[in-house]
Amino acid sequence: MKSVFLSGGAREQALSYLLEKGEEVIAVVTPRPSKSNPRFEGVVTTAVEHGIPVIPVERHNVAAELASLQFDLLISCGFPFMLGIDVLSLARYAINVHPTLLPKYRGLRSGPFVIINGETETGVTVHRMTEGMDDGDILAQARFPISPFDTTKSLYRKCKDLEPELLYGV
Numbered sequence: 001m002k003s004v005f006l007s008g009g010a011r012e013q014a015l016s017y018l019l020e021k022g023e024e025v026i027a028v029v030t031p032r033p034s035k036s037n038p039r040f041e042g043v044v045t046t047a048v049e050h051g052i053p054v055i056p057v058e059r060h061n062v063a064a065e066l067a068s069l070q071f072d073l074l075i076s077c078g079f080p081f082m083l084g085i086d087v088l089s090l091a092r093y094a095i096n097v098h099p100t101l102l103p104k105y106r107g108l109r110s111g112p113f114v115i116i117n118g119e120t121e122t123g124v125t126v127h128r129m130t131e132g133m134d135d136g137d138i139l140a141q142a143r144f145p146i147s148p149f150d151t152t153k154s155l156y157r158k159c160k161d162l163e164p165e166l167l168y169g170v
Contacts, residue, residue, distance in 0.1 A: 002026050002071040004091070005043075009078030010160070012042035014097065017164030018075075025052055026071055031080060032056040040078075063087045076129060077163065080108065085131055094129040097167050099159040101125055101141060106134035111159075112152045121145050122155055124162045126170050142166045 005015055006029045018025060028047035030040045033056060047054050057065050063086040074091040076083070078099075088094045100110050102125040114122040123143035128136035142162045146155065 001073050003073040003075055004029060004066060004069060004071045005047075006030075006074065006076045006079035007040055007043045008080040010039050010042050011077040011097075011163070012046040013160055014077050014163045014167055015043055015046050017168060019046075019050055021168055023168075025050075027053050027055050027066075027069055029055045029057055029062070029066070029079070032058055057081075063090070066090050074129070075167070077167070082133065083129060083131075088129055088131070095139065095167075095170060096127055096129045096134065096136070097163050098125045098127065098134055099156065099163075101143065102127055102134055102138055111155055114146065114155065115150065115152060119146060122159075124159050124166050126166055139170045140166050 001024065003023055003025045004027045005025050007015070008031050015025065015028065028043060030043060044054050055065050059081045062081060062083065066087060067090065072092045074088070074094040076096040100114060101123045105113055121143050123141055125138055126140045127134065127138045130136040144158055144162070
């Protein structure tokens with residue numbers, strides 16, 4: 001199955017894991033790079049090391065950039081742009097990796113709210129993508145406890161460690 005991997009964050013672990021498992025990733029899509037936003041450099045480096053084309057996009061041209069590609073699966077892992085039906089309809093399947101437990105913590109930058117709200121656990125969710133914000137069917141979740149010493153950064157790291165296997169297992 002041919003996949004396109006969309007990322008706007010440091011998700012090279014997930015990309016590397018998919019490639020190690022033999023998944024056919026035909027393109028990596030990221031927001032247009034800038035010096036002020038270096039957080040997806042690892043994803044770009046991983047793609048280049050594996051000979052995978054990197055397609056930089058802006059919010060308004062994602063569909064146009066992907067329209068000529070032939071792929072089955074769209075994987076969003078830390079991608080910051082909402083995707084409309086024009087993008088989602090290009091693939092047979094479209095999934096998103098979300099760094100909190102859905103359906104409760106939807107949306108961009110929802111991670112800090114698990115600490116603010118005093119949750120005792122959090123985790124990662126893989127779900128089908130729809131035009132709505134993180135509201136597609138849940139395909140898999142992995143949970144872990146929140147310690148009194150956790151910060152938003154430590155939770156983010158723990159989620160990133162869980163993402164590869166959870167994503168691959170879907």
